[in-house]
Amino acid sequence: MAAGAAPRRGGTIVVAMGADPPTLNPQFTTLPYTWMIAMSVYSSLIRLDPAMTPHPDLAESWAISPDLRRFTFKLVRNARWHDGTPFTSADVKFSFEEIARKLNPSGSQVFGDLLGVDAPDPYTAVFRFSQPQPALLLYLDVPLTGAVLPKHVYAGTDIRQNPANAKPIGTGPFRFGQWTRGTSVTLERNPEYFRPGRPYLDRAVFQVVRDPAARDVALENHDVDFIIGYDLALYDTIPLRMRKDTRVVFTVDRAISGQWWIGLNNAKPPFKDVRVRQAVAYAINQQLIWQRVFFGLGKIATGPISQYLGPQYTRDVTKFAYDPQKAAQLLDAAGYPRGAGGVRFRTRFTFDGTSAEFSRIADLLKVNLAAVGIEVDLESFDFNTWFDRVYVKHDYDMARGRHLSGPDAVTSMRIEYDSKNSGPSQRNFYAYQNPDVDRLLAAAAVEPDPAKRLEMTHRLQALIAGDVPVVFLMDTPQPNAYRSAFQGLDNNPYGAQRLENVWVAA
């Protein structure tokens, strides 16, 4: 097919999902399936392109005060909710004051300084903050915290139990059709979408296919057209890329991307001692993990921010290349000499069976650490037990860790490495504590000067990487696999696809 062929109206896309989403309200979950469905049903004030530049969506234009505390959005006038009610600034006010700030799991982090949203007229919304918000626009797209929900549906109800969480009413390019639990979610084209001529597709079906091999076969048989990156292990993409009728696209530019690491319990010995943590970093052969577990895909991590996050990342940090001798010296210096049988101390690695990668990493870790005299007991649990031990009870020594880095590096590091966020179920389960890092994080979060903020972002990465709160292993981009008959998929920073511009060749 010729590139640049004219988009065609009509057709259906079938997207495979590895599990049934718990809700279709993107303000309540970070699950990619819900994001992707929500990106077609709901709109946001702005949307981000692959370079993380904001573009108009429900906001035609916006103005930001020089102190970054006042954000004024001028709204489109022709948007309607799928039930026919006109969209106004009251919806924006309600969405951010009542839902995003209070009920979104990340809401207190992103909208903690929000004083209020004013609606001076139906088509103007003004966000007022007590502190400068240099990263706000990165959090106003539909995924994470930005979806705009209908006030007339949610106001005065129990928002968590509202039926619209399962039968969403949005302003987006597709209307909700039906949700058969355990089977599929169907969306139908919205003929009254506020952007004329969009969307191209008539329908979008999100079908639950739990088994990874069955998803691959279904893509090959054309029973499904698209597999979400969240459901694709990086090595699954190798055979997929060899097929002629399938295209695999990685989010590479400046995207929210995966990071893999081994969390160390900084709260108690032996990992309370920074020398022991550094020794573990030296003892692990990252190169081997990259080759044997990730098959040379992705990049070896150097610090707390993924290399795929663009200019926010810096390479200028202390690196811990594989060096067992240095590891042994550090362990001797830290007061852990080799004892009987050459063993310095015994420790545990706690992981869950949901990731094939970590099962393999566990084996390599055991061998690598045994070589420097650390004996590792491997503990594997189901996700919920693992979560309870590691996140809630902090009953672990070493634990598998994986997260999405971005879109804002400072916010990511704040969630991850601020000592205030080390309570039960919070991200800093390694209980990492560095007062310098805490201070710099707080300052960078409200720094209005972009150049200064970037410099602080880089300094933070150097500080954290040197402390080895966790052993950074891999940075991985998010792959998406789809039949090449489909065109117009956008490569946004979230790895979830907006279906508005997608069309299928006849």
Next chain:
Amino acid sequence: MARYIARRLLLIVPLACAVVVVNFVIVHLAPGDPVNILVGEYGATPQFQAELRHRYGLDRPLVTQLGIYLQHAARGDLGYSLYFNESVVGLIASRLPATLLLMTSQLAIALGLGVTLGVAAARRPYSLTDNCASVVALVGYSMPVFWSGLLLILLLSTTLGWFPSGGMTTVRTAATGLAGAEDVLRHLVLPAITLALVNLALYVRLTRASMLEVLTFDYVRTARAKGLADRAVLVRHALRNALLPVVTVTGVDLGRMVGGAVLTETVFAWPGVGTLMYTALQTRDYPVIVGSFMLVSVAVLLANLLVDILYAVLDPRIQYR
């Protein structure tokens, strides 16, 4: 007989209660809770989590939670799924038809084919037929369904294109009426065969062993001496008595059927009760776990009763008082 049935039916109530209490305690003893999953790895403030726990009553003593649950259950209200935010009864009801369709189909195949092969094998023990039947049965039994299922998909779906690879309907076209029924049937073939292959062995071996025993009895020799046709001796005289153990096993299977088949449902993306229970376990969705376990236990109890009644029908020597 009627009194016996009534007594057995009444017994189901305390048994089901006991099952609920035991399950309730066991699932709450498992580490982790549903709030972990609802919050996710992205994390949330402790206040936010506390508010969620409070809202779902997870901060109350276990005994209080159990009491509330039993009160509602007595009224037929099994509560709301914490994960899906839907009524448990509704969730199970939406999955049950798919499960029953798959399980009755596979049982029909396994039972029909298994008994036929078993009788054929018993007719001439250690003959070629007997050995072939045994080999087929054992190979089928030994193959894990996630593997045999994928092999069937690769051969019959990907290569030959006869059947769809998964799901219960073609979501792209969403056919209705007669075309819709045909569509479901086409989707049913592969998972039903996959499951039947596993259960086939049991019925073949059971029928064969039982037939071999019965065929040595005097009345069979008498029937043969009377000059009855081989077929009549085998089917009408021997098989009827040989079927008793097969009925027992089928009965147990019948009860288990409502629980679905997690692995097969997963490989074929079949929307049954099995994957619902599995998801519920993973997400610690207490109401769904306890509710579906209760459903399965009641089904097993009812199936056992049915088996006992069938015994009396098949074998006039058995009488209940």
